Amino acid sequence: MLDLITAPLVAHIAAHLGVPASAISALITTPAKGVQGDVAIPCYQLAKARGTSPPALATELAAMLATTGIQATPVGPFLNVTFAPTQVATTLLGVLAQAPLTALRTSLGAGKTACIDFSSPNIAKHLAFHHIRSTMIGNALARLYEAAGYRVVRINFLGDWGTAFGKLIAGWKRDQLTLADLAGSADKVTFLHDLYVRISNAAKQDAGVEVEARHWSKRLEDGDAEARHLWQLFKDVSLQEFKRVYALLGVDFDSWKGEAFYEDKMGPVLSELEGKGLTKLDQGALVVDLSSLGFKKPALLKRADGGTLYATRDLAACDDRWKDYQFDRSLYVVDLGQALHFKEWFAIARLLGRPYADRLRHIGFGIVLMWNDDPGEGQQPGWARVATRKGKVMLLREVLEEAIDRARAVIAEKNEEIIGEERERIAIAVGVGAVVFNDLKSGRTNDVKFRFEDALRFDGETGPYLQFAHARLCSIERKFSEAHPHAPNGDHSLLTREDEKQVLLAIARLRAALERSVESDEPSTLASALLAMAGQVASWLTNGNHDHDARILCADSGLSAARLALVRCSRACLGEGLRLIGLQAPERM
């Protein structure tokens, strides 16, 4: 929404040069570090089109703008423009004081629908720590897309099908387990996980177990009542556990249709592929040749034993989603290791002439690394991939619980007034927020490095830092009504300070960050803009500690009211920004 302020500048230059305004606004950037100015325009291209040198054009434009009252300085090939604080305040607060959230809304996606497939864990297993990536990137994208005007469908494509369940049922029967055994266990998902480990080990010793497992897999596929019942039971207890963790994270879904739902819907897709002559048999397996689309190897559709593979399942599911939602975009938030798989089945969709083929996006991300202090003999301490098979798996729930414990301890130490149920609520907001922000603050294709001490810092580029800035603003708001119970409406033109202007400019830059986040499916872009904004706010508020003329709560109730309008607006935007990337914003902490 910086364009509210730059509009006159853009119009004057466009008129002077006889080019469309959009050609000018596209050039506007933020000046480099030590450079005076609020926005900058590099003159290279404009000068070339006009047949002059960039520095000459910058000088010419500055002279022209001087007659309009806009302060612009040519610095080499750049034109640097400085806005008057009062003008920034009246222009931006004129809009934002009434509707602060417009800073974080766009109409990019108005009338459009986006499906977002994220989290998608396997049932009968715990949510491991690494599931946080898909879950929270997906959650953030869902909220960001909504802020951009999209109608969003959140889809949890559960891994609720496969041979593992035949094994699990076989194990259940073999151990003669009952509902009471499961119900009586302290942790039902662990109960199922242990059962799976036991039966897998047994299968290694005894070939008969493998036969039993296949037998139960077959019965499950055939719709056998007992097998189905047990499978449903496993699914129910898993979902119960998942939903507890999702509640902690503030995540929800519109669709929970898992792989099992599509089990009987893959046949038509396969026959269509065969009917169009796109398939062939290769070493007994059914494959699609994708060499016409530049692929080196064909994609596998069916195993030699006739079993279907997940490319087919993804296609069937996508057909179903297209039928239900007619999406404009469909995102798959899945780790980068599966990039080839997505390229392949997207390509198959293209070969099939699916109307949605170019609307599919694989949103890949890097893996989670944890700091390992004590890796064992001969190994240096360092970043290590979280164990998923051997070794102890770090559960998402356990990481969140430890983060909450650490947050609770800091709150107890720093703010003794907060006790009981409120302290618990805030500890969850801060602890979970710290972990989530650590996951979203840098580009999603990077590997994420997680260390409790780093994520839970209350200074630096962390979730708690942002939440603290928010709480500080809330605190000032609370005190304002005591100090000025009958304050007039704020006259925004009283905001003449440089630090106040910088806060407003940082807020004005949020919308562009939101748009870039949505266009590149990159929550970290907004996260960075929020850090920049919170930094300006903290700087402004702290100036009040050094210089009492800068205080929000000052003797002049008119000036105080004007400054409070900026406090309110900052608090609302910061709070909303945090919500969009999936963090809570407590009012005190």
Add this chain to the structure above:
RNA sequence: GCGCCGGUAGCUCAACUGGAUAGAGCAUCGGACUUCGGAUCCGACGGUUGGGGGUUCAAAUCCCUCCCGGCGCGCCA
């Protein structure tokens, strides 16, 4: 071997997709009229952007090539 990520300050990351003197946070050092929340702020120190070539007025960014790390590459998902 092929493909995809990544390599930027001691550490963790940015750089608005080709623009200014490559910026932040942490760590280290030095400051801030005792504070509307100091869980803050200001400053200093710290760089041959993995190496080498090329394109361009301009390259961390684009092209070529080599090196290092991670992950994929037919019957798991």
